[in-house]
Amino acid sequence: MPTESEILHVGIDLGTSRSAISASNGERFVVDSFVGWPADMVAKKVLKRDVLIGHEAVANRTMLDLHRPLERGLLKEGSDKDVEAVRELLKHLLRLVGVSSNGKVDSSMVRAVVGVPAASLRTNKQYLRNSMKGIVDSLMIVSEPFAVAYGLNALLHTMIIDIGAGTTDFCVMKGRYPGEEDQRTLTIAGDSLDTQLLKLIEERYPQANITIYMVREWKEKHSFVGEAPKRVLVTAPVKGVPTELDITNEMKTACETLLPPTIETMLDLLSRVEPEFQERVRNNIILSGGGGLIRNLARSLEEALKQVGGGKVTHMQDPVFVGSDGGLALALDAPDEDWEKLTA
Amino acid sequence: MRGGAINRVKRHVLRQAVADNLDTIRGLPPRSLRPGRRFTRLFLRRAPLVIIPLILAGFAFISSTGGTRAAKIAAPVAKSPAPKVAQASMTPMLMADTLEPVSASAFPLSVHRVVLDAGHGGTDPGASSTSNVSEKEITLDIQRRLATLLRTNGFEVVATRDNDRLIPLRERARLANGSASDIFVSIHVNSIPHPNNHGVETYYLGPTNDPALTRLAASENLTSGYALADMRKLLDRVYADVRRDESHRLANAVQSQMFSGLRGVDPGLENWGVKRAPFIVLVATEMPAILAEVGCLSNDREAEMLRSGAYRQQIAQALFHGIHAYASANDAPQKRGI
Numbered sequence: 001m002p003t004e005s006e007i008l009h010v011g012i013d014l015g016t017s018r019s020a021i022s023a024s025n026g027e028r029f030v031v032d033s034f035v036g037w038p039a040d041m042v043a044k045k046v047l048k049r050d051v052l053i054g055h056e057a058v059a060n061r062t063m064l065d066l067h068r069p070l071e072r073g074l075l076k077e078g079s080d081k082d083v084e085a086v087r088e089l090l091k092h093l094l095r096l097v098g099v100s101s102n103g104k105v106d107s108s109m110v111r112a113v114v115g116v117p118a119a120s121l122r123t124n125k126q127y128l129r130n131s132m133k134g135i136v137d138s139l140m141i142v143s144e145p146f147a148v149a150y151g152l153n154a155l156l157h158t159m160i161i162d163i164g165a166g167t168t169d170f171c172v173m174k175g176r177y178p179g180e181e182d183q184r185t186l187t188i189a190g191d192s193l194d195t196q197l198l199k200l201i202e203e204r205y206p207q208a209n210i211t212i213y214m215v216r217e218w219k220e221k222h223s224f225v226g227e228a229p230k231r232v233l234v235t236a237p238v239k240g241v242p243t244e245l246d247i248t249n250e251m252k253t254a255c256e257t258l259l260p261p262t263i264e265t266m267l268d269l270l271s272r273v274e275p276e277f278q279e280r281v282r283n284n285i286i287l288s289g290g291g292g293l294i295r296n297l298a299r300s301l302e303e304a305l306k307q308v309g310g311g312k313v314t315h316m317q318d319p320v321f322v323g324s325d326g327g328l329a330l331a332l333d334a335p336d337e338d339w340e341k342l343t344a
Numbered sequence: 345m346r347g348g349a350i351n352r353v354k355r356h357v358l359r360q361a362v363a364d365n366l367d368t369i370r371g372l373p374p375r376s377l378r379p380g381r382r383f384t385r386l387f388l389r390r391a392p393l394v395i396i397p398l399i400l401a402g403f404a405f406i407s408s409t410g411g412t413r414a415a416k417i418a419a420p421v422a423k424s425p426a427p428k429v430a431q432a433s434m435t436p437m438l439m440a441d442t443l444e445p446v447s448a449s450a451f452p453l454s455v456h457r458v459v460l461d462a463g464h465g466g467t468d469p470g471a472s473s474t475s476n477v478s479e480k481e482i483t484l485d486i487q488r489r490l491a492t493l494l495r496t497n498g499f500e501v502v503a504t505r506d507n508d509r510l511i512p513l514r515e516r517a518r519l520a521n522g523s524a525s526d527i528f529v530s531i532h533v534n535s536i537p538h539p540n541n542h543g544v545e546t547y548y549l550g551p552t553n554d555p556a557l558t559r560l561a562a563s564e565n566l567t568s569g570y571a572l573a574d575m576r577k578l579l580d581r582v583y584a585d586v587r588r589d590e591s592h593r594l595a596n597a598v599q600s601q602m603f604s605g606l607r608g609v610d611p612g613l614e615n616w617g618v619k620r621a622p623f624i625v626l627v628a629t630e631m632p633a634i635l636a637e638v639g640c641l642s643n644d645r646e647a648e649m650l651r652s653g654a655y656r657q658q659i660a661q662a663l664f665h666g667i668h669a670y671a672s673a674n675d676a677p678q679k680r681g682i
Binding site: 140156260334 | 355365537
């Protein structure tokens with residue numbers, strides 16, 4: 001049995017858009033959840049690599065067979081490439097915190113807690129576990145909102161709304177491991193917002209040459225609901241000439257598509273909480289995920305809560321590592337005897 | 345919450361998270377799906393699905409070792425009440441390495457009750473056209489028209505929504521699963537970035553992985569007897585095969601009728617075919633399930649057509665013919681070589 005100092009514990013947030021890792025050696029990294037393989041021999045020669053990950057993969061996407069392994073919040077079954085992409089992403093994250101390609105850090109043992117979108121855990125848990133086999137010594141897979149709740153000690157009378165890229169996950173924590181009835185998933189999330197925004201901008205500026213990747217960047221900088229904090233001005237080529245475009249209204253319309261289903265699901269889940277605890281849950285709603293950073297979103301949700309007696313919604317200032325930190329906390333708290341049973 | 349109480353809750357949820365992972369390692373279904381009654385119900389419901397192929401494979405095994413006579417009588421025996429012969433045929437089946445692929449054609453399943461799912465609703469309008477026609481309104485209207493056609497022709501219909509309200513996808517699947525229906529048809533309208541194109545397409549759930557699972561269950565049974573967990577794996581795997589193949593056949597029937605039925609009134613309509621995708625309603629429903637994209641609101645001309653009741657009726661009729669063709673094929677299994 002290795003000593004505590006020979007064991008590396010890691011928490012990994014395997015997200016649809018971004019994946020983050022927090023390790024017990026103090027290292028923390030985040031990468032875009034893109035994995036690409038050179039599309040042909042020429043691309044391989046130019047890139048001089050067998051596989052590219054994260055921002056590098058996006059930047060070189062024209063030469064790559066590019067994959068986002070958890071698109072729509074699910075690991076697509078039957079797709080070997082997507083499984084391979086998950087494995088490459090995990091290995092890459094582990095390398096970043098010092099784990100060598102054979103899965104070892106200076107001959108020590110690696111124990112990982114991986115948080116995944118709740119939908120993927122509900123529908124193909126076994127498949128997900130098999131896909132991650134053999135990368136670390138011991139593995140625990142949990143739903144992302146649960147990892148967030150654990151990391152924040154928000155395990156009782158709390159609702160986590162995790163707005164990711166592929167899915168928006170809702171989870172009510174009732175002092176137990178969340179079951180089916182405590183969770184909801186919407187596929188309206190960052191990606192659908194990008195698609196909507198692209199469509200609206202193309203309708204208004206049909207001559208502009210815009211990609212979904214540009215739209216995603218703009219959204220991450222300028223997203224808002226309600227009153228615009230300032231005009232949203234971006235630059236894109238129009239007939240080849242860089243041109244400034246005002247996309248304030250389009251940004252507002254696209255971001256506000258999130259509101260109705262989010263509010264409806266939040267209120268529906270609240271109504272299913274035992275009546276004596278509803279007020280406490282209403283006052284403990286936490287927004288996490290990249291979507292939690294949309295300006296005025298917390299305030300809009302609080303507005304909606306007024307119809308059921310009011311409540312408080314807080315958003316994480318730095319949502320990037322909140323899931324992986326939660327995973328690391330789980331990894332460190334799990335006793336050795338449990339880890340020994342969770343071999344990967 | 346005080347520190348001691350937090351730690352107590354943390355220990356409690358951590359134990360449950362570990363238990364959940366251990367269940368996955370052992371191949372057990374989620375705890376929330378595992379109360380005794382549900383397992384028994386599932387077992388009883390699905391037992392015929394495994395017993396019939398067991399019989400067929402058992403006779404195939406006998407025929408491969410004992411001449412042609414057994415093979416000749418395999419088909420009639422398959423139609424006889426399963427419990428009488430199950431015991432005799434189970435042993436050769438579990439020893440044989442011929443568990444898959446399990447053909448859906450082994451299960452002549454009649455269609456009596458249909459779940460219709462009108463996409464979107466309430467505060468979720470779905471796609472919309474430049475002239476402000478929304479997907480939720482079209483899907484509901486087509487669903488109502490289709491329900492009338494189905495009921496008139498002797499089918500029972502269960503609707504996931506019958507008015508303009510948002511039903512979460514999970515709720516739709518739960519409703520469908522609780523209704524003891526035979527097939528699930530979700531109606532949607534597309535919107536694509538290319539306004540000049542428009543077409544129809546039909547989705548079904550992509551294939552499950554792990555073709556070795558049934559073999560694994562059989563080999564485990566050789567040494568451990570018929571443990572419930574093993575049998576459950578076997579049943580689920582067989583059922584997954586059947587559901588996928590049946591969903592594929594239903595999707596083919598509906599897509600073919602939709603395209604041929606609507607092309608006459610809309611010559612520019614494109615056939616985008618049958619596709620596989622992991623839509624939540626398809627993943628979570630327990631019966632053969634498809635999602636039909638019956639048109640394209642991003643095409644102005646088609647959006648205009650979709651406003652008209654006459655065109656919606658034609659879509660409903662095309663969907664009805666697809667469902668009817670699938671159901672008729674199921675009611676006449678001898679035509680498919682059983």
